[in-house]
Amino acid sequence: MNIKPLGDRVIIEVLESDEKTKSGLYLPDTAKEKPQEGKVMAVGPGRSLESGKVIPPQVKAGDRVIFGKYTGDEIKVGDKEYLIIRESDILGVVKSA
Amino acid sequence: MNIKPLGDRVIIEVLESDEKTKSGLYLPDTAKEKPQEGKVMAVGPGRSLESGKVIPPQVKAGDRVIFGKYTGDEIKVGDKEYLIIRESDILGVVKSA
Amino acid sequence: MNIKPLGDRVIIEVLESDEKTKSGLYLPDTAKEKPQEGKVMAVGPGRSLESGKVIPPQVKAGDRVIFGKYTGDEIKVGDKEYLIIRESDILGVVKSA
Amino acid sequence: MNIKPLGDRVIIEVLESDEKTKSGLYLPDTAKEKPQEGKVMAVGPGRSLESGKVIPPQVKAGDRVIFGKYTGDEIKVGDKEYLIIRESDILGVVKSA
Amino acid sequence: MNIKPLGDRVIIEVLESDEKTKSGLYLPDTAKEKPQEGKVMAVGPGRSLESGKVIPPQVKAGDRVIFGKYTGDEIKVGDKEYLIIRESDILGVVKSA
Amino acid sequence: MNIKPLGDRVIIEVLESDEKTKSGLYLPDTAKEKPQEGKVMAVGPGRSLESGKVIPPQVKAGDRVIFGKYTGDEIKVGDKEYLIIRESDILGVVKSA
Amino acid sequence: MNIKPLGDRVIIEVLESDEKTKSGLYLPDTAKEKPQEGKVMAVGPGRSLESGKVIPPQVKAGDRVIFGKYTGDEIKVGDKEYLIIRESDILGVVKSA
Numbered sequence: 001m002n003i004k005p006l007g008d009r010v011i012i013e014v015l016e017s018d019e020k021t022k023s024g025l026y027l028p029d030t031a032k033e034k035p036q037e038g039k040v041m042a043v044g045p046g047r048s049l050e051s052g053k054v055i056p057p058q059v060k061a062g063d064r065v066i067f068g069k070y071t072g073d074e075i076k077v078g079d080k081e082y083l084i085i086r087e088s089d090i091l092g093v094v095k096s097a
Numbered sequence: 098m099n100i101k102p103l104g105d106r107v108i109i110e111v112l113e114s115d116e117k118t119k120s121g122l123y124l125p126d127t128a129k130e131k132p133q134e135g136k137v138m139a140v141g142p143g144r145s146l147e148s149g150k151v152i153p154p155q156v157k158a159g160d161r162v163i164f165g166k167y168t169g170d171e172i173k174v175g176d177k178e179y180l181i182i183r184e185s186d187i188l189g190v191v192k193s194a
Numbered sequence: 195m196n197i198k199p200l201g202d203r204v205i206i207e208v209l210e211s212d213e214k215t216k217s218g219l220y221l222p223d224t225a226k227e228k229p230q231e232g233k234v235m236a237v238g239p240g241r242s243l244e245s246g247k248v249i250p251p252q253v254k255a256g257d258r259v260i261f262g263k264y265t266g267d268e269i270k271v272g273d274k275e276y277l278i279i280r281e282s283d284i285l286g287v288v289k290s291a
Numbered sequence: 292m293n294i295k296p297l298g299d300r301v302i303i304e305v306l307e308s309d310e311k312t313k314s315g316l317y318l319p320d321t322a323k324e325k326p327q328e329g330k331v332m333a334v335g336p337g338r339s340l341e342s343g344k345v346i347p348p349q350v351k352a353g354d355r356v357i358f359g360k361y362t363g364d365e366i367k368v369g370d371k372e373y374l375i376i377r378e379s380d381i382l383g384v385v386k387s388a
Numbered sequence: 389m390n391i392k393p394l395g396d397r398v399i400i401e402v403l404e405s406d407e408k409t410k411s412g413l414y415l416p417d418t419a420k421e422k423p424q425e426g427k428v429m430a431v432g433p434g435r436s437l438e439s440g441k442v443i444p445p446q447v448k449a450g451d452r453v454i455f456g457k458y459t460g461d462e463i464k465v466g467d468k469e470y471l472i473i474r475e476s477d478i479l480g481v482v483k484s485a
Numbered sequence: 486m487n488i489k490p491l492g493d494r495v496i497i498e499v500l501e502s503d504e505k506t507k508s509g510l511y512l513p514d515t516a517k518e519k520p521q522e523g524k525v526m527a528v529g530p531g532r533s534l535e536s537g538k539v540i541p542p543q544v545k546a547g548d549r550v551i552f553g554k555y556t557g558d559e560i561k562v563g564d565k566e567y568l569i570i571r572e573s574d575i576l577g578v579v580k581s582a
Numbered sequence: 583m584n585i586k587p588l589g590d591r592v593i594i595e596v597l598e599s600d601e602k603t604k605s606g607l608y609l610p611d612t613a614k615e616k617p618q619e620g621k622v623m624a625v626g627p628g629r630s631l632e633s634g635k636v637i638p639p640q641v642k643a644g645d646r647v648i649f650g651k652y653t654g655d656e657i658k659v660g661d662k663e664y665l666i667i668r669e670s671d672i673l674g675v676v677k678s679a
Contacts, residue, residue: 003676045640052635059103091181094100095099095100189200189205285366286295286296286335288293383397437536520657534634540634572588577591578585580584
């Protein structure tokens with residue numbers, strides 16, 4: 001990944017249905033607004049507070065995460081597509097079995 | 098539950114009408130906007146304040162709670178459905194008899 | 195009352211017109227947006243400030259209060275209906291004669 | 292007045308045109324959005340700041356005040372009507388002659 | 389002026405075109421949204437900050453000021469009309485020649 | 486300039502196309518929403534923070550600046566037109582060659 | 583670049599498709615809302631916090647960055663077009679190979 005996100009942004013590789021089977025998480029594709037599962041590829045330095053402090057992100061590269069489906073900006077690096085989202089749009093982390 | 102919520106999020110298993118009878122709470126299904134009862138399955142670390150402090154959640158796994166009906170994101174783990182909501186959308190905790 | 199409100203929420207039993215007579219307060223039912231009178235059944239721990247402090251509620255169980263009519267969420271416990279509202283939606287406390 | 296306002300709320304008795312003559316203030320009734328004059332009947336403890344401090348109200352019972360016409364909630368105590376408004380909706384205090 | 393503004397409010401006497409000539413300021417009346425010139429008649433104690441401090445107003449009675457045309461509330465004292473506006477709606481002070 | 490702006494306001498003389506040529510900056514007039522170039526005529530004391538501190542402006546009288554085209558209030562002093570805008574609407578300062 | 587941005591603003595030269603090939607980043611032009619790649623030409627002093635502190639920008643002149651397509655104001659200096667955007671609209675920095 002040759003892109004470093006700024007602030008509290010996170011780069012996500014969206015996981016397709018086949019890959020989801022391993023984690024036991026199934027996100028039905030009938031309901032359009034359902035959350036999506038993805039893999040964190042890179043994280044920014046974190047959220048800047050009004051005090052000037054920076055809160056480091058709670059997720060790290062490699063984490064499997066769930067996030068709202070229509071969140072973020074799509075980018076394409078080489079022939080792969082990614083999403084840049086804010087960490088606050090991540091609903092939860094999938095624990096490895 | 099193999100998902101760890103982030104921030105002030107909480108994973109809820111929605112309780113059906115039969116189960117509600119025990120707690121004595123009845124939520125009529127005629128009014129669509131009425132709150133729902135559910136069981137807390139997992140909680141995040143809590144809400145981050147501007148000072149950098151984190152307020153731990155007031156609910157814990159196992160608590161029976163009431164929350165607004167059309168709140169949160171639905172997920173499905175294996176064959177069970179859950180909701181991921183914010184703790185601030187929980188109206189109250191049902192005390193065990 | 196077997197429900198404990200969270201945060202700055204308060205559980206209210208709405209008072210009907212007959213009961214209002216005692217306190218001398220009369221809220222005409224012609225104007226739909228007029229405030230309502232009710233009795234506080236349970237209060238949450240209070241409002242959390244950004245500093246992490248919690249402001250305890252200014253009302254307590256048993257208080258008679260006035261609040262905006264279309265505020266809050268209705269719940270039913272056994273065969274009785276209640277409202278869960280935020281303390282900031284309470285306009286005032288009716289002093290006992 | 293048997294109602295104690297909460298927070299930064301104030302109970303106002305609206306003054307009719309005849310009473311306004313004394314203070315020399317005349318509010319023409321042709322323009323619907325013009326401010327109104329009234330008498331403060333009761334004040335709450337004041338506005339709570341994020342620091343937890345409470346700012347006591349700048350007006351007191353007995354003050355004649357001007358406030359925006361379509362502000363606040365109407366209540367009726369016995370056979371008299373009052374308004375509950377926020378202190379921040381009071382534009383100014385009429386000084387006694 | 390027998391009215392004392394509250395908070396950061398200011399009472400303004402609107403100046404008509406003739407009076408404007410002296411200060412050399414001309415506000416064309418073709419464009420409806422153009423600012424207006426006026427004279428400060430009374431000022432409130434100032435704006436309250438979240439810290440509890442009060443910032444005294446930057447203008448004083450007697451100042452000639454420019455402000456947005458459709459700002460504030462009109463009042464009439466005796467046979468004269470005034471505006472009550474917020475100090476933050478004053479664009480600038482006209483310096484005496 | 487006989488007007489002193491309040492707060493973080495700045496008085497601007499809008500520069501016409503001929504004058505722009507000197508600074509090498511050209512703002513095409515085809516696109517209506519394009520920024521404009523102007524000259525700072527007067528600045529206010531600066532922006533007041535919640536702490537009570539005042540941040541002095543980053544521009545001074547005489548600076549050439551770029552700002553959003555449909556920002557601010559037009560005033561006319563004698564036969565010249567000016568704009569009163571907020572300093573935060575200034576996009577950048579044109580450095581002298 | 584003879585323009586100095588104010589506050590947290592950044593001047594960007596938008597990169598065309600040919601130049602993007604080097605960094606391996608490809609942004610398909612079919613989807614109109616996709617982010618764009620550009621080169622930072624100048625940065626402001628940074629974002630002012632409520633405490634009065636200034637957070638210096640995380641990007642510097644020469645950086646390749648990704649940002650939302652319909653963000654910012656277009657300016658033209660000589661015969662070249664640039665964008666003035668806020669640093670918070672920059673999604674990430676492209677690392678040099």
